[in-house]
Amino acid sequence: MPIEASRTRYTSVAQALHWIIAALIVTQFTLGWMGEDLPLGAHKLSLLARHKSFGMTVLMLAVLRLSWRLFNPPPPLPDGMSKIERFLARATHGAFYVLLFAMPLTGWLMSSAKNYSVSWFGLFTWPDLIAPNERAFDFLKGTHDLLSNVLFAVAVLHILAAVKHHFWNKDDVFRRMLPFTKTEKQL
Amino acid sequence: MNSSRAYGLLAGVAVTLLSTVSIDVFAAGYSADPAQSHLEFTGVQAGADFKGVFHKFTAAVNFSADALATSHFDVQIDMSSEDSKDKDRDQTVKGPDVFDVAHNPTAHYVTKSITKTASGYSAVGSLTLRGVTKDVPIDFQFTQAGSGAKLEGSAKLKRLDFGVGQGEWKSTEMVNDAVKVSFSLLLKPNT
Numbered sequence: 001m002p003i004e005a006s007r008t009r010y011t012s013v014a015q016a017l018h019w020i021i022a023a024l025i026v027t028q029f030t031l032g033w034m035g036e037d038l039p040l041g042a043h044k045l046s047l048l049a050r051h052k053s054f055g056m057t058v059l060m061l062a063v064l065r066l067s068w069r070l071f072n073p074p075p076p077l078p079d080g081m082s083k084i085e086r087f088l089a090r091a092t093h094g095a096f097y098v099l100l101f102a103m104p105l106t107g108w109l110m111s112s113a114k115n116y117s118v119s120w121f122g123l124f125t126w127p128d129l130i131a132p133n134e135r136a137f138d139f140l141k142g143t144h145d146l147l148s149n150v151l152f153a154v155a156v157l158h159i160l161a162a163v164k165h166h167f168w169n170k171d172d173v174f175r176r177m178l179p180f181t182k183t184e185k186q187l
Numbered sequence: 188m189n190s191s192r193a194y195g196l197l198a199g200v201a202v203t204l205l206s207t208v209s210i211d212v213f214a215a216g217y218s219a220d221p222a223q224s225h226l227e228f229t230g231v232q233a234g235a236d237f238k239g240v241f242h243k244f245t246a247a248v249n250f251s252a253d254a255l256a257t258s259h260f261d262v263q264i265d266m267s268s269e270d271s272k273d274k275d276r277d278q279t280v281k282g283p284d285v286f287d288v289a290h291n292p293t294a295h296y297v298t299k300s301i302t303k304t305a306s307g308y309s310a311v312g313s314l315t316l317r318g319v320t321k322d323v324p325i326d327f328q329f330t331q332a333g334s335g336a337k338l339e340g341s342a343k344l345k346r347l348d349f350g351v352g353q354g355e356w357k358s359t360e361m362v363n364d365a366v367k368v369s370f371s372l373l374l375k376p377n378t
Binding site: 040041042043045046048049052114115116117118119120121122123125132134 | 232233234235236237238271272273274275276278279355356358360361362
């Protein structure tokens with residue numbers, strides 16, 4: 001991979017992981033909202049089975065993404081960003097990484113606590129992390145719900161920042177994560 | 188005491204002794220100790236196994252390895268004692284669409300025949316579950332332990348054969364038809 005490209009743009013692997021995980025998170029919110037208030041029934045089980053399979057997929061991709069990032073550092077933030085902007089950008093990205101692990105892990109834990117083991121698309125079953133426990137389930141569900149609200153807020157901030165960079169600052173910050181585009185420095 | 192009465196008494200003792208000996212060709216009687224016996228089922232829900240136990244059941248067992256023809260089990264299960272460690276699921280499982288505990292409070296298993304197999308024994312018996320009676324084979328091991336015994340085994344059945352799963356639970360998409368039942372009973376000799 002050319003050094004110049006990796007300095008101004010995210011690598012294509014990082015881009016692919018970003019957009020796949022983004023699409024999965026949108027799916028997760030949709031399935032979670034649809035499933036959580038339903039009474040126990042085949043429809044709820046079906047929605048939540050998919051939610052759990054996609055969630056475990058996010059966890060696996062998060063491991064991959066963090067490992068990739070360690071060896072392929074992201075391009076530096078553009079010059080001219082204020083200290084507070086830099087802090088916000090780092091905090092948002094840091095929060096995303098924490099949540100990419102915390103969301104699936106609390107979900108997995110709450111499935112174990114309620115004694116509904118997690119299958120991955122019916123292909124194999126993940127081991128239970130803790131013994132069934134109603135109080136643990138209530139606590140973990142509360143945590144999973146709370147973190148989902150944090151994730152939603154962070155995602156909104158992230159999208160607004162991308163829009164601001166692209167249309168207001170007119171810099172490369174959005175495009176360097178967008179596949180099939182070119183950033184100015186590369187030309 | 189004259190001699191004829193003495194012979195009569197002896198004959199009586201002999202008959203009693205003989206009849207005691209003859210009991211040996213009948214299987215010995217046991218019952219399961221509830222505190223040390225376990226009965227569970229394993230189903231598959233959305234691709235993942237889940238287990239439920241029955242806390243209350245009775246098992247009357249007559250068994251002798253050399254008297255299989257007269258060996259026999261009779262198991263009564265209190266269906267309301269089902270516990271899968273999730274009250275939402277237990278409520279559904281005991282409800283009208285699944286076990287329908289209100290109308291079918293007990294399940295009953297009675298053996299019809301027991302045969303020796305390579306690894307242990309095999310029984311064929313009739314299971315009455317949710318008001319439906321069907322033959323279900325059981326594979327088991329019988330191990331003598333002191334004056335009692337250990338009885339361990341398992342059976343495979345199809346829940347829909349017994350109508351376990353009505354309405355939306357009739358579908359096998361979310362809950363498989365196949366269910367495994369396994370048990371480990373500590374048997375105490377009947378006194």
